[in-house]
Amino acid sequence: MKGLNLLLVDDEPLMRLSMLDALEDVGCNVQAVSTGTEGIEALRAKAFDLVITDLRLPGADGLAVLKTAKEKDPLTEVLVITAHGSVETAVGAMKLGAFDYVTKPFQMDELLLIVERVGAVxxxxxxxxxxxxxxxxxxxxxxxxxxxxxxRAVLEKIKLVAETDSTVLIVGESGTGKELVANALHQNSFRRGAPLIKVSCAALPESLLEAELFGHEKGAFTGALRQRRGRFEMANRGTLFLDEIGEISPVVQVKLLRVLQERTFERVGSNETIEADVRLVCATQKDLRKEVAQGRFREDLFYRLNVVPIVVPPLRQRQEDIMVIAQHVLETCSEKLNKPLRGFSQPARELLLRYSYPGNVRELENMVERAVALSRDQATVQPADLCGFQSCPYLGGTPQESCGFCSEGLTGGPKKRDTALTSLAAAREGFEKDYILSVLERVEGSRTTASKVLGLSRKALWEKCKRYGIPSAHSDGEEET
Ligand SMILES: Nc1ncnc2c1ncn2[C@@H]1O[C@H](COP(=O)(O)OP(=O)(O)OP(=O)(O)O)[C@@H](O)[C@H]1O
Ligand SMILES: [Mg+2]
Known part of the structure; x- marks a missing residue:
């Protein structure tokens, strides 16, 4: 309760003084006043963590003080003091949001105990x-x-490269967040005031893709009834995001190479040369080097596109992100659907952490969205909510359908992990421990390197390892200072 900002309202001078003394002794910053009106004035002037008010006061009474406190900031806690025999008023105060009440006469220790509880909350x-x-x-x-x-390294790279005008190639499996990366690159570049234009190269046949990218003149081909600007022109001064770049045909590859080399292009059916003031960001699920090796992708174009590669790892290789993303989606969806869900039950967490997510973040997102919509539980998402199959054999249904999610989860896939649904502090510690362990693992146990990655001093890391019982097998044997 040290440092708690406290307002004390009581008209009995002796009572007020003894409370003031006791509260200041335990380190609270107390402002003491003797009327309800003064109390309300103090509340309007300053923010308090806790208000202790007698209910019966001259002028505005304790309930008025309570109401003002809660109106101003619902997070301000109020403790009311009531005379013996008027407990009903105290109950009324609780309904208005008081944290607790004490009945006169009371021991100072009783009051301090409640203040301590408020402090903990x-x-x-x-x-x-x-x-x-x-x-x-x-x-x-x-x-x-x-x-x-x-x-986190990917995020750092995005921040760095966004400010440059370099061409970026984003590589990652489906649903890993490549489009989000492209958005972030544009939003953090000096081009953010101009459009970000997106083209899915896989969605269009070769002839149409060319016209889509570079535009065309009226009559340039059958069906070209009027002149049309292409995506390069639309993205002028902005960013052009070419998704699924691995799918473009050799003809379009040549045209694209030319734009990248000369920064100019022509509309289909036109001789007029147009400047391309565009930052190019491309994405692919394919291994373009392999495509080059097999002669399906031009090597010169690959090098022009791969100026800054950003590789987004699949979700199964970033376990630490699973619950962070799941919790975020849960919060967003429960707010949207007006559901009271706060988190995942322990078995649900275990399932989520063990699954391999072939559809990556998109699959996790859909799974949690569906779970929130289907959940009948008041507080947490249960394993059955996460499973797409109504009669999942792994959750006790009739074994008609196979369920990859639950089978992987329940039979314990490769990523078995113990997690418990506990207090926030414990959850944070659990996460911190796991995260430190995973960093140590990746840096082959070197605490010096790990401390750099984690942004901690070596001493701070050493203390955390000690606290979490991380064995010295993970230490590089250097003496801690
Ligand atoms: N790191 C992340 N944090 C939060 N949401 C994410 C993250 N990565 C992906 N998502 C979400 O997952 C979904 C899929 O992401 P996105 O469309 O960017 O993936 P993609 O790699 O472009 O997929 P595809 O190859 O299928 O086009 C989106 O709804 C996106 O908001
Ligand atoms: Mg995409």
Missing amino acids: IALRRENQDLKRQLEDKFCFNGILGANSHM
Whole structure:
């Protein structure tokens, strides 16, 4: 309760003074006043963590103080003091949002115990807010969540490269977030005021793709009834995102190469040369080097596109992101659907962590969205909510359909892990421990390197390892300072 900002409202001078003394002794910052009206004035002037008010006061009474406190900030806690025999009023105060009440006469220790409880609630709330902010700051960039070290490196790279005009090639499996990366690159570049134009190269046949990219003149081909600007022109001064670049035909590859070399192009059926003031970002699920080796993709174009490669790892290789993303989707969906869900039950978490997500983040997102919509539980998502099959054999249904999700989860796939649904502080510690372990693993146990990756001093890392019982097998044997 140290440092708690507290407002004390009581008209009995002796009572007020003894409470003031006791509260200041335990480290609270107390402002004491003797009337309800003064109390309300103080509340309007300043923010308090806790208000302790007598219910019967001259002028405005304790309930008025309580109402003002809650109106101004619902997070301000209020403790009411009531005379013996007027417990009903105290219950009324609880309904208005008071944290608790004490009945006169009371021992000072009784009061201090309640203040201590309020202090603990406030500390937890602050911790929660800090964690949330930390998650937002550290693990989220333009809507891309990533707690895994590789994802954080990807986010750092996006920040760095966004400011340049270099061509970027984003490589990753389906649903890993390539489009989000392209958005972030545009939003953080000096081109953000101009359009970000997206073209899915796989969606169009060769002849149409060429016209789509470069535009065409009226009559350039059958069906070209009027002149049309292409995507390169639409993206002028902005960014052009060519998705599924591995799918473009040799003819379009040549044309694209020319734009990249000369920064000019012509509309189909025109001789007029147009400047291309465009930053190119491409994405592919394919291994373009292999495509080059097999003669399906031009090597010169590959090098022009692969100026800055950004590889987005599949979700199964970034376990730390699973619950961060799942929790984020859960919160968004429960708010949208007005459901009271707060998290995942322990078995549901275990299932989520063990699954391999062939559809990556998109699959996880859909799974959680569906779970929130289907969930009948008041507090947490259950394994059955996550399973797409109504009669999943692994969850006790008739074994007619196979369910990859539950079979992997229940039979314990390769990523078996113990997780428990516990308090926020414990969850954070669990995450911190797992994360430190995973970093240590990746840097082959070198605590010096790990401390750099984690942004901690070696001493701080050493202390954390000690606290979490991370064995010295993970240490590089250097003496800690
Ligand atoms: N790191 C992430 N944090 C939060 N949401 C993410 C993340 N990665 C992907 N998503 C979400 O997952 C979904 C799929 O992402 P996106 O469309 O960017 O993937 P993609 O790699 O372009 O997939 P595809 O290859 O199928 O086009 C989107 O709804 C996106 O918002
Ligand atoms: Mg995509």
